[in-house]
Amino acid sequence: MNNGAVVKLQDVHKTYRTGEMEVHAVRGVSLEIQKGEFVALMGASGSGKSTLMNIIGCLDRPTAGHYILDQADVSELDRDRLADIRNQKIGFVFQNFNLLSRTSARENVELPLLYGPRDLTNVELRERADRVLASVGLQGREDHHPSQLSGGQQQRVAIARALINEPEVILADEPTGNLDSRTSVEIMGIFQQLNDNGITIVMVTHEADIASYARRNVVMRDGLVRSDFPVAQRFDAAAELARLPDSSIDQ
Amino acid sequence: MKVGSTFNVAFRALRRNKLRSVLTALGIIIGVGAVIAMVGIGNGAKAQVESQIASLGQNVILIFSGSTTASGIRTGWGGAGTLKVEDAEAIRREVPGVVAVSEEVASNTQVAAGNQNWFTRVLGESADYFDLRQWPLADGAPFTAQDVRSANKVCVIGRTTATQIYGNDSPVGQILRIKNVPFVITGVLTPKGLSAQGPDQDDVVVMPYTSAMKRVSGGTTLRNINVQVGSASQLQPAQQQIISLLRQRHNIRAGKDDDFTVRGQQEIAEMATAQSKTMTLLLGAIAGVSLIVGGIGIMNIMLVSVTERTREIGVRLAVGAHGHDILTQFLIEAVALSSVGGLIGIILGIGASRLLSIYASWPTLISTTSIAIAFLFSAAVGVFFGFYPARKAAALDPIEALRYE
Numbered sequence: 001m002n003n004g005a006v007v008k009l010q011d012v013h014k015t016y017r018t019g020e021m022e023v024h025a026v027r028g029v030s031l032e033i034q035k036g037e038f039v040a041l042m043g044a045s046g047s048g049k050s051t052l053m054n055i056i057g058c059l060d061r062p063t064a065g066h067y068i069l070d071q072a073d074v075s076e077l078d079r080d081r082l083a084d085i086r087n088q089k090i091g092f093v094f095q096n097f098n099l100l101s102r103t104s105a106r107e108n109v110e111l112p113l114l115y116g117p118r119d120l121t122n123v124e125l126r127e128r129a130d131r132v133l134a135s136v137g138l139q140g141r142e143d144h145h146p147s148q149l150s151g152g153q154q155q156r157v158a159i160a161r162a163l164i165n166e167p168e169v170i171l172a173d174e175p176t177g178n179l180d181s182r183t184s185v186e187i188m189g190i191f192q193q194l195n196d197n198g199i200t201i202v203m204v205t206h207e208a209d210i211a212s213y214a215r216r217n218v219v220m221r222d223g224l225v226r227s228d229f230p231v232a233q234r235f236d237a238a239a240e241l242a243r244l245p246d247s248s249i250d251q
Numbered sequence: 252m253k254v255g256s257t258f259n260v261a262f263r264a265l266r267r268n269k270l271r272s273v274l275t276a277l278g279i280i281i282g283v284g285a286v287i288a289m290v291g292i293g294n295g296a297k298a299q300v301e302s303q304i305a306s307l308g309q310n311v312i313l314i315f316s317g318s319t320t321a322s323g324i325r326t327g328w329g330g331a332g333t334l335k336v337e338d339a340e341a342i343r344r345e346v347p348g349v350v351a352v353s354e355e356v357a358s359n360t361q362v363a364a365g366n367q368n369w370f371t372r373v374l375g376e377s378a379d380y381f382d383l384r385q386w387p388l389a390d391g392a393p394f395t396a397q398d399v400r401s402a403n404k405v406c407v408i409g410r411t412t413a414t415q416i417y418g419n420d421s422p423v424g425q426i427l428r429i430k431n432v433p434f435v436i437t438g439v440l441t442p443k444g445l446s447a448q449g450p451d452q453d454d455v456v457v458m459p460y461t462s463a464m465k466r467v468s469g470g471t472t473l474r475n476i477n478v479q480v481g482s483a484s485q486l487q488p489a490q491q492q493i494i495s496l497l498r499q500r501h502n503i504r505a506g507k508d509d510d511f512t513v514r515g516q517q518e519i520a521e522m523a524t525a526q527s528k529t530m531t532l533l534l535g536a537i538a539g540v541s542l543i544v545g546g547i548g549i550m551n552i553m554l555v556s557v558t559e560r561t562r563e564i565g566v567r568l569a570v571g572a573h574g575h576d577i578l579t580q581f582l583i584e585a586v587a588l589s590s591v592g593g594l595i596g597i598i599l600g601i602g603a604s605r606l607l608s609i610y611a612s613w614p615t616l617i618s619t620t621s622i623a624i625a626f627l628f629s630a631a632v633g634v635f636f637g638f639y640p641a642r643k644a645a646a647l648d649p650i651e652a653l654r655y656e
Contacts, residue, residue, distance in 0.1 A: 059569065059650050080573045087571020098566045098653060102267045114256045115571040161570070 005068075006168050006200050007033040007056055012065035012075075014051050014223075025051040027223035028065070033169070033202060038195040040211035040231075041204045043220035050173070052220065053204050057090055057171045058082045070168050087115050091162025095174035097154040099146040105157045106142040109133055112165050132160040136190055152183035159190060163199075170194070172203040176210055182244050188213040189237030213237060257576065261583035268556075272588060275552040278545030279592030279632065280599060283625045285538035287600025290621045292607065293531025295614035300527050304520040306443060308384045310483055312490055313519070314342075314476040314497070317510035332472030333510040336460075338500055339377075339476045346478075346492045348485035351379035353477040354460045358468040362416070362456060363428045369415045373429060373456045375463025376477075381407075381440075383479045391423035391438030394459055402461035406434045409453035410442040427456070432466045434458060486515050539628075546589070546632035553585050553640035564644050565652025578645035585637020586630055593629025597622055 014026040026048045043049040054060040067075045099108045109129040136156040176184035212235045219227045265272045316334040339354045356375040378396040394405045413422045426433045443452040480489045604615035
């Protein structure tokens with residue numbers, strides 16, 4: 001299974017130093033995530049899951065241990081090399097969407113392409129962005145600004161932005177934290193669909209039912225992995241949606 | 252990231268905040284506009300002074316009567332009356348290269364004709380004066396050397412004096428009463444405008460110096476002697492010879508100060524333009540301060556903008572922007588604000604100085620150098636004041652920036 005590992009953490013530590021105080025956020029985590037997995041990273045606040053997420057997302061470097069992403073050790077790379085890795089191999093989805101305001105959905109989705117290694121023409125940028133937006137069901141909303149979109153639609157724009165560079169892994173940090181339950185299920189539906197198409201997803205959540213949409217749950221506590229198990233009774237977003245009363249405010 | 256899209260991103264950001272962008276640029280617009288207009292005024296004044304100096308005549312040397320000290324009170328130039336008519340004649344006779352000499356006396360007095368009267372400046376000169384000053388007559392004829400020798404009661408008047416007393420009538424041949432002495436007006440001078448020091452040069456009556464001494468001012472000494480030499484190269488030696496000639500004639504022992512002052516046209520020009528240079532510099536400096544204030548405005552807004560857009564910067568960093576991409580983006584925003592402001596400021600500055608020329612009749616002169624300098628300086632202001640906020644933005648930690656509320 002080693003060959004298929006997209007994310008490979010080897011005894012990763014992260015220690016923050018604030019003045020005299022040392023905070024051990026992550027105390028030796030070893031974890032492998034295979035290509036095509038859908039992992040929910042769970043834990044209470046302060047469990048170290050966000051720190052681990054930042055390391056997996058190449059936003060932060062481990063103080064000790066190794067992080068091998070797509071067969072390359074990225075634990076010692078500098079700021080700009082990490083930025084390149086983020087651009088090419090990682091797609092982020094945030095709790096608060098983090099879209100640029102007063103900027104159209106299309107331009108938001110184009111953003112990672114602007115910092116990519118290839119110089120695309122405006123037409124190419126537009127075509128790619130529109131294609132990905134359509135794939136998350138936002139056809140016809142390309143020119144809308146975030147303020148003109150519902151929360152669920154905004155999160156779809158964010159997912160489209162995460163997908164635009166065809167990353168190795170999508171990292172979602174509490175992607176449903178700001179959404180109502182029906183919209184949350186819709187977003188999980190998109191994730192399950194993407195995952196069925198072979199995209200690797202790592203999602204941080206503290207909600208057990210949201211975690212049940214994943215294939216595998218990893219629970220952290222006090223900077224260590226406490227349990228790591230496959231989801232026995234996996235929720236299917238399509239079936240859940242059918243069960244929910246149709247109170248759609250999205251459409 | 253390619254430069255083109257960085258520009259795109261920066262201009263998009265500016266367009267998103269139109270009012271703020273315009274207000275920020277306004278500081279630079281006013282600053283550059285002020286620099287252009289002020290330097291234009293200064294340069295205009297300088298050019299005017301230079302043309303007036305040239306209107307003194309070509310290759311002219313002025314000799315002023317010296318200052319003496321009586322009971323501790325210094326009289327100032329011309330006050331001592333050390334220059335005599337014989338001095339002028341000696342210069343005419345003995346200094347090589349001299350082509351024209353005009354003995355000058357001056358007084359201010361009331362002149363009258365009919366029921367009109369006017370207070371004006373009365374100059375006594377030799378017949379060479381009009382050639383020496385390159386001051387042709389508009390009407391009539393100048394007085395002659397014969398008039399000077401006989402101290403005839405004739406005079407030539409300036410345009411202002413003519414208008415004040417005779418209105419639109421031709422004064423040639425009319426009688427002008429100066430200190431109750433009737434003078435025949437033989438001609439009217441062409442208008443010369445204001446002098447470098449301010450007074451209206453056309454508000455004047457010029458008569459033979461002999462007549463002026465005898466009938467108007469009453470003195471026996473000259474205020475100054477105007478000397479013209481044949482060529483510019485003769486100015487320096489002629490000046491030296493005039494000094495030694497006059498020292499000898501005035502019996503001034505070696506080591507004692509001259510009782511007269513000799514000035515070449517060059518020196519006068521330098522003195523006069525130095526004044527307007529100082530003025531240009533001062534005006535430019537004041538305007539420059541407003542440009543710097545505009546720059547601080549840009550820095551202020553850029554800092555606000557960086558703080559406001561911390562999350563945006565976080566997102567950009569998260570999706571792969573390098574530090575220098577962010578730095579360039581904010582730097583371009585700052586430079587765009589300042590240089591577009593600079594361009595508008597240049598247009599406004601040119602407009603303002605045009606208006607000043609037309610409505611306040613101040614001479615202004617806009618040079619391409621001052622436009623280029625103002626533009627480059629405004630762009631530099633953008634780089635200088637934009638750099639700190641841009642660097643601050645580029646140095647943000649993506650995790651912190653994404654978490655920023």
